[in-house]
Amino acid sequence: MSEQLTHLTQADQATPELVLAEHLHAGFPSPASDCTERIDITREIIHHPETTFYARIDGDSMRDAGIFSGDLVVIDRSLPASDGDYVAAYIDGEFTVKEFRFDQAGQSAWLVPHNPAYSPIRVTEENAFIIWGVITHTIHHVRPV
Amino acid sequence: MFALCDCNNFFVSCERVFRPDLRDKPVVVLSGNDGCVVARSNEVKQLGIKMGVPFYQIKPLAEKYGIVHFSSNFPLYGDLSSRIMRTLARHTPYLEQYSIDEAFLDLSHLPDTSSMHALCVRLRADILKGIGLPVSFGIAPTKTLCKVAADYAKHYAGYRGVCAMDTPDKRIIALKDYPVEDVWGIGRRSTAKLQAAGITTALQFAEHSETFARNLLNQPGVNTWRELNGEACIETTDLPEKQTITCSRTFAHPVTDLNLLEQALAEFCDNVARKLRSQHSVCRQMLVFVHTSRFNDDVRFIQQTITFAIPTANTQEMTAALLRTVCGQWRPETPYKRAGVILMSIESDNGVQQALFDTRDRERDQRLQQALDLINNRHGKRTVGFTPNIPTDKAAGLYNIGAKSPAYTTRLQDIITLKC
Numbered sequence: 001m002s003e004q005l006t007h008l009t010q011a012d013q014a015t016p017e018l019v020l021a022e023h024l025h026a027g028f029p030s031p032a033s034d035c036t037e038r039i040d041i042t043r044e045i046i047h048h049p050e051t052t053f054y055a056r057i058d059g060d061s062m063r064d065a066g067i068f069s070g071d072l073v074v075i076d077r078s079l080p081a082s083d084g085d086y087v088a089a090y091i092d093g094e095f096t097v098k099e100f101r102f103d104q105a106g107q108s109a110w111l112v113p114h115n116p117a118y119s120p121i122r123v124t125e126e127n128a129f130i131i132w133g134v135i136t137h138t139i140h141h142v143r144p145v
Numbered sequence: 146m147f148a149l150c151d152c153n154n155f156f157v158s159c160e161r162v163f164r165p166d167l168r169d170k171p172v173v174v175l176s177g178n179d180g181c182v183v184a185r186s187n188e189v190k191q192l193g194i195k196m197g198v199p200f201y202q203i204k205p206l207a208e209k210y211g212i213v214h215f216s217s218n219f220p221l222y223g224d225l226s227s228r229i230m231r232t233l234a235r236h237t238p239y240l241e242q243y244s245i246d247e248a249f250l251d252l253s254h255l256p257d258t259s260s261m262h263a264l265c266v267r268l269r270a271d272i273l274k275g276i277g278l279p280v281s282f283g284i285a286p287t288k289t290l291c292k293v294a295a296d297y298a299k300h301y302a303g304y305r306g307v308c309a310m311d312t313p314d315k316r317i318i319a320l321k322d323y324p325v326e327d328v329w330g331i332g333r334r335s336t337a338k339l340q341a342a343g344i345t346t347a348l349q350f351a352e353h354s355e356t357f358a359r360n361l362l363n364q365p366g367v368n369t370w371r372e373l374n375g376e377a378c379i380e381t382t383d384l385p386e387k388q389t390i391t392c393s394r395t396f397a398h399p400v401t402d403l404n405l406l407e408q409a410l411a412e413f414c415d416n417v418a419r420k421l422r423s424q425h426s427v428c429r430q431m432l433v434f435v436h437t438s439r440f441n442d443d444v445r446f447i448q449q450t451i452t453f454a455i456p457t458a459n460t461q462e463m464t465a466a467l468l469r470t471v472c473g474q475w476r477p478e479t480p481y482k483r484a485g486v487i488l489m490s491i492e493s494d495n496g497v498q499q500a501l502f503d504t505r506d507r508e509r510d511q512r513l514q515q516a517l518d519l520i521n522n523r524h525g526k527r528t529v530g531f532t533p534n535i536p537t538d539k540a541a542g543l544y545n546i547g548a549k550s551p552a553y554t555t556r557l558q559d560i561i562t563l564k565c
Contacts, residue, residue: 050228051275053554059565067565078275088563090165097563130165 045137051078053133055088055095062086062097065114071140073097075133086135087111091127097135146258146284146311147377148250148265149291150233152226153279153299155246156184159225160215162277163553163561171212175200175548177394183217216549224554228276236264249288258284258311265307284309285316288379289372292329293319293347316375320348330369330379335362347373390428392416393485399438400481403472406435410471411464413486418460421488422518427456429490433467435475438482445481447474455503456492459510460517 046052057071065086067073075088087100089111098111098121109123123129152158156174161167171188175181180200182189189212194203200214207214226245234240239251252261265282272280283294290310297319298308310316326336328347338361344350350358351373358370368378392413400406410433421428435447451466467486520529551559 048275050232054557054560055563056560057565058562061565069565072560073563077277078271093166095561095563097565128166132165 045074047136048076048078051133052076057097057138061113061115061118062099063115065099066140067097067114067135067138068140071138073135074137074139076136077133079134079136081131081134088132088135089129090132091121091123091129093128095132100131146252146255146261146286147288147291148252148261149243149283149288149295150229150248150250150265150268151281151283151295151299152229152246153281154184154186155226155278156215156217156222157186158278159222160218160550161186162225163550167213171210172215173200173207173212174215174217177217214548218550218552220552220555221550225276225278229272229278229280232272232275233268236268249291252284258309262307262309266305269306280306282307284311286311286375287372287377289329289369290316290319290375293323296323296327313375317348320351320373321346323347325350328369328373330365335366338362388489388491390417390420390488390491391485393434393483393487395483396481401478403475403477406471406475406481406484407468409484410435410467410486413484414464414467415460417486417488418458418463419518421458421491422514425494426491427458427494428488429453429456429492430488431463431467432487432489433470433485434487435471435481435484437480445476445479447471449474450489455505455507456490456494458494459514461513462505462510 053075055073055075057067057069057073060069062068067086073088079085081087081100083100083102083104085100086097089096089098089100091111096111098113101110101112101120102108103110109129111121111123113120157172160172160174169188170186171192172186173182173189173194174184176183182194182196182198182200182203185194185196188210192206192210192212194206200207203212206212222245229246230240230242230248233248233250237250237252238254241249241251243249252264255261255264261284265284269280269282272278281295281298283291283296283298284307285291285294294308294310297310298304298306301308310319323346325331325339325344325347326333328350331339339345339350342361344353351370353370355367355370359367362369371378394409394413396409400409429452431451431453433447433449433451437443437445447470449470451470453462453466457463517529553559553561
């Protein structure tokens with residue numbers, strides 16, 4: 001798993017490619033040798049490499065939203081948090097993930113868990129609160145790595 | 146026109162990205178094992194704590210005011226720095242990175258100062274939100290003036306982090322109160338000469354004649370004088386290249402074990418050789434030093450310059466030569482406290498002279514080195530190498546890394562945890 005992420009974090013850097021020295025083969029040249037296109041998952045996940053960070057989930061308050069303890073989440077700090085986004089927030093000395101709800105009419109902000117065992121948190125002026133970034137993806141292993 | 150992007154209290158700001166609780170707290174970052182202050186938050190600056198002071202000297206103050214201290218975390222600072230540089234690079238045809246936290250942007254492609262100002266305001270907001278780091282911009286016709294402008298942007302809240310010095314009037318007003326010793330490129334010796342001539346502000350210097358500047362300070366001083374008068378003439382790429390590459394450390398505890406010392410030196414050697422290769426250079430000379438504490442009367446030294454007949458950047462060759470030298474001079478029961486490697490006579494790796502009686506198979510060496518570099522680049526710095534193999538718990542005791550924050554952005558094990 002650690003190796004996977006090494007590649008993720010280095011997605012934007014030039015990764016040295018293993019190039020097959022074709023001229024060493026004396027046989028018929030491969031007709032596919034010009035087809036170097038490939039699928040790059042990190043490109044699909046990371047749109048702003050400069051502002052993308054990763055975090056590990058600890059806890060089950062977002063279980064019903066499909067975010068589980070031990071998951072890896074991708075955070076894009078450049079995105080503005082909109083009503084309904086899952087956000088990495090810093091509240092009263094702790095980083096957490098919740099759904100961000102913003103009630104325009106009442107001018108109030110909520111951090112909403114997705115697990116009936118937890119209650120929504122109303123964010124007030126008294127809270128030391130910042131939205132650290134918006135969660136764009138979670139990476140969940142369905143089989144031990 | 147240029148803009149200088151300068152990060153505010155860079156190392157401290159990097160630490161705060163992942164520690165929002167320290168936003169308004171006094172924070173310092175210390176140099177490796179030397180324990181000197183290398184970065185200060187504004188709160189710490191206000192306490193009158195100077196750059197470079199040993200931490201133990203300010204310990205009582207630190208306790209009194211609850212100053213939080215960190216050891217330098219270069220993987221983190223380097224990664225956040227490269228994020229800023231890549232963000233900037235998208236908005237200028239020519240970005241000149243000047244240090245880990247400073248870069249010049251050529252903005253000549255923009256039609257007027259107000260669009261330059263607008264771009265810098267936007268970049269500042271993007272970097273603050275997207276990366277979490279506060280930066281300041283100075284816009285001016287020359288790099289020396291950019292430095293002055295960025296200083297104003299940083300220290301006067303009214304500028305909101307972006308100061309444009311685009312007219313002669315603004316230039317004169319800014320330079321009038323600017324101490325000449327703070328001007329970019331004016332060192333201690335120049336300051337002394339200028340002060341002896343009765344010059345204390347940048348404006349006084351700029352208003353003298355070019356001949357005066359030449360007679361007092363020679364060519365570099367003339368370039369600074371021209372730049373202060375709005376004539377761009379300094380290319381940072383023209384600044385003298387680094388003539389030496391150094392890696393040295395103070396150990397947390399005196400090292401009496403030869404194997405441990407060898408391990409540390411091999412690691413230093415690997416570091417400097419890698420730097421050498423990354424800039425496509427080779428070196429002809431390598432200085433190695435090991436010594437006991439400077440605070441003892443009886444300082445014991447190992448110091449020797451090793452000369453390579455054929456300039457090299459090969460870790461294996463360099464490590465072997467270094468360990469041979471140190472083993473020959475090492476004395477048992479001697480508490481070595483500091484060691485280091487300095488590379489000298491650095492030249493480009495183009496056109497290295499071959500020697501007739503060379504005993505090394507250089508082509509093979511090079512292939513091996515390339516293979517090792519490839520593996521280490523992919524799987525982490527010290528996956529394979531020539532270091533003597535020491536149990537890690539023993540080697541871990543070499544340095545104090547107590548106050549070092551995690552490598553939040555470059556190691557999967559170190560990423561932040563979100564309580565959920």
